[in-house]
Amino acid sequence: MFYNRAIKMKLYSLTKRQFVLVFVAFFSCIAFCAIIGLAGPSVIxxxxxxxxxxxxxxxxxxxxxxxxxxxxxxxxxxxxxxxxxxxxxxxxxxxxxxxxxxxxxxxxxxxxxxxxxxxxxxxxxxxxxxxxxxxxxxxxxxxxxxxxxxxxxxxxxxxxxxxxxxxxxxxxxxxxxxxxxNVNFTEVEIWFRFVFVVLTFMIACIYVHSLRRFPFRDWSIEQRWISVLLPLLLLFNDPIFPLHFLVKSWVPGMFQSMFRATFLAAILLFWLCAFHGIRQNERTFIEFYFPKILLVGLVGISAFTITTWQRYNELCDPAYQSKLDIANFTGFKIFFFVIASVYLIYLIYLVAKAYSEIKGLPYFDIRLKFLTILMLVVVLVSFVFVLLRYGRTALQNNFIAELETTYKNTAEFLLFYGLLNFYLYTMSFVYSPARNALYDSFFKDNPSMSMINDSDDEDIYRKKASSKTSLNSEDE
Structure with a gap:
């Protein structure tokens, strides 16, 4: 059986100690943002x-x-x-x-x-x-x-x-x-958005530069998606945010909503494609990508409609409230929660299917575990944030114009943006090519092959795959 060649990622060469340090650095950066935010000014x-x-x-x-x-x-x-x-x-x-x-x-x-x-x-x-x-x-x-x-x-x-x-x-x-x-919060927001924009641009350049020596067909599905998510993260951090204070118009706010919705939709699509594509070689657009794009597109469009519904009406009437248009607004909300539930069920199915097929296989096992752990961290932190922030009002009719939906303090703003930024930064580090990737790369991405060249002391993938069935490797 023929297996595609793949680039050796840093994830493959990390020792157990280094693997732990990656997560320690990830959580430390998030905690650092929260601490700075707690010392920051009030928002309103x-x-x-x-x-x-x-x-x-x-x-x-x-x-x-x-x-x-x-x-x-x-x-x-x-x-x-x-x-x-x-x-x-x-x-x-x-x-x-x-x-x-x-x-x-x-x-x-x-x-x-x-x-x-x-x-x-x-x-x-x-x-x-x-x-x-x-x-x-x-x-x-x-x-x-x-x-x-x-x-x-x-x-x-x-x-x-x-x-x-x-x-x-x-x-x-x-x-x-x-x-x-608060004017003081606005100054903090401008500076931290600027810092995230600069960091994201630098990391995106370094990441793409590290992969330039390898043919695109040899990139793993995670590496390809990171190369897409990093530019979208740059837009998510809103590099045109200063225009809010230079241009007296609703246009910068509209672009901010579009950038945010596009990035979050891309994250949702990435999770579906990664957990499905890690165990499947052939990924045609119609059979593999189109159903996922359709599902995530419906989630994104309904969420974007809900959040912009009141903003649009406020341009015509500042006293407008979604509660006054409860019939249409409730319809959009029900549609959003139904589609979101379908997405969640499908994602759980793909994760369970991936673990049932490739858990324990060298290379694929560590990729699957790392992808799952980071995703769970982002989902759990986001869920706790929404629960503590909104409580029962998260399901009520106050999505955008009510004061309850604004940040209560600087910590919430920095935690939200820091979580998503450092999530992408961490993935871009572990999925970038290893130091010896140019010489030790182009190995056949065959899960039935053990890493016989790695020592037992340094290799964290000590599992034998002789009893495992062969798995189709990365796409061409």
Missing amino acids: VSETKSMKALLPWNSSLSTTVHKVGSGSLSTFDQQLWLTCLIKLKGIEKGASFKLKFSVNVQILYEGSDNSHRPLSNRFSNHSREVMCEQWECDDFVVFHLGYVDYHSYVAIVAMSNFDSLPKGGEIDDVLFTYSHY
């Missing part, structure tokens, strides 16, 4: 204003038109939220109910001549429904601006139709809170 800065203190004499909060100014802002504040919290009085102790009412909003901006002009030519009129527990209701978003264009804003808010208010109850106070990104 908020200022709350009580309307009760500004209430004109003999006026009711339920009929008063509120005028709320944002104060001085800059493009480094990135985004702007106005939230509202209603406090009640005259409600029975322990009462719980839903309060429905209407909210009319008009947003004014400060022009260059210090005059205020309307951001749009009409009021935004929407209904709101909040859950109330005795004397306090849940807060809700009045409006959200995805980027800060002007020096300051003023919101004119009128609330009415409090028909569902229990008998004897009345509004005691209305608290408006302006929230925006």
